[in-house]
Amino acid sequence: MAESAIEVLGVVRPVAQVRHMECGVVLRASDAVALTRAIGADELLLRVVQRVYLLEQRCATLSAALDALGASLRQPRAQAGAPNAAPLEPADASGVASEADAPQRAQQVVRCAAFPRTLEKRATDTLHERGFLVRPSNYDALACLVYMHGFYCVGVATKEDFGGALWEKPRTASDRAEGPSEQKRARAVHGSQQLSEDGGGAAVEAAAHNDSAATRMRQTSAPVCRAYYKLKELGSRELVAFSDCSVAIDVGASPGGWTSYLAERGCSKIIAIDPAELRQTEPPPPCVEHLRQKLQDALPGLLQRKGLAADLYCCDMNAAPSLVVELFTQAVPLLKPGAQVVLTFKNVYPKKRVWEAERDAQLDRLRSVADDVHLVQLFANTPRECTVLCRAKQSTEQ
Structure with a gap:
């Protein structure tokens, strides 16, 4: 990770969260793609880093943030903001570009990721209403939404460039032996808040069971338990x-x-x-x-x-x-x-x-x-x- 210049901006923790003590570390990196891939390749960091979010804009309200997210998703990738773009740029005075002004494309498959996770269902439902197919596997783009320090921050990344290294993490052999239930899959699609033993989204990981990247990882050898x-x-x-x-x-x-x-x-x-x-x-x-x-x-x-x-x-x-x-x-x-x-x-x-x-x-x-x-x-x-x-x-x- 030394190749990516990293600046620590702060730490955020959901106010209502007590039991799992999950918190977020806000970073500015010169190369977000390289940083994420380095984290995804480090098995020790993967024990504590559950998710990585790309954040490109900050908005004053949740409604404005969801508008910004929808507009970014409808833009061609070259215009939507690359992972190396300056993070947390404020929206202009009018909020964000209207989705109506963005080019229309074929229905896009999106995975929604929010912190705190109580925002995930709201974001998922809103994107679905706006014509996006939202699911936790086989997606084209990763839509990120984070609330921190009084702002709603959003960003979009492709699975190949940013999300795949961390979002389809292999699980232990004992986890896989249990197998995901259909109920868990259904809850994950609707933004379940259920957490796994080590703080990750068990329901979301289970819903990615049929994803091709996850399947390749499951075919490799894995430890019998987390110990x-x-x-x-x-x-x-x-x-x-x-x-x-x-x-x-x-x-x-x-x-x-x-x-x-x-x-x-x-x-x-x-x-x-x-x-x-x-x-x-x-x-x-x-x-x-x-x-x-x-x-x-x-x-x-x-x-x-x-x-x-x-x-x-x-x-x-x-x-x-x-x-x-x-x-x-x-x-x-x-x-x-x-x-x-x-x-x-x-x-x-x-x-x-x-x-x-x-x-x-x-x-x-x-x-x-x-x-x-x-x-x-x-x-x-x-x-x-x-x-x-x-x-x-x-x-x-x-």
Whole structure:
């Protein structure tokens, strides 16, 4: 993204939004196309960037903004404003050019994108009334509408130039296995406000199921779950040296996101411990041994294995931090001195102060059995969890 000069203009957040805490960052870029493609190619940024909107004009009222959007859509692409045009140009005193003055063309297929998303249905209905075919897939243009700082800002981009990189993002294998319902598809066409687990538009993504670009992406391999991206980010940021790991123990391995990543990185032996099933390729990788037990039950057998000394221990299980640390202390005899350790601390508490006190207490406890204990907040972490990195003590004396 260094090739695109970027200026941060501000941050916007819908006033009524509380639960999902979705916000927008307003940027001015010298090359909007290059910026969007760079974001679309970065799997870590895609964990936090859900949508990108091209904004070319600002209007004082919603009615004027919808008029501007309709006029821009009816203009030939060369006149409608390229993605590199100066953003947020104010409309003239009369508002915007009339749609009647714009050249008439064959019915155009449009996808509407609004922020906050409560505007999406109004924009979709208005464009439909004005003769546009509005749908979330197989569209010709992306119509953007954003309310920020007292103005309604609009812009139009082609799918090829601007929208495709982010608007047909691949989903995880577990998402695809569920499949989109017809009800979700119908709601998406009418501007549903339903949000997915990670803040994106699940209904809108589901409605794009038959889109050709989305179909091509679904045919490529994809992680079995979102947890995969936590280890991937650790590797990309060089916070964990996975190239040094030959034997790994993955506790709470189901559904298999971390196990699959370790297999991809070339671990010669991965002991995945979880009573639940792993979603693995067929046949499963020969390097993976799945023990369908809790760690407490698997420990006696593992301790009897001669020569077992893992150089990586990881645990992403849904449990209180106290249990995560307790299981690690029990597993220390299975690790090489200096083995790398990756733990996820999950906030299972109703109050923030209780969570912070428990997190800090378990970090202190961890320092008694591990070296170089530190906490990191990954892009791939949810707001209610954090990642803890450390190493097994060089001395085996506890």
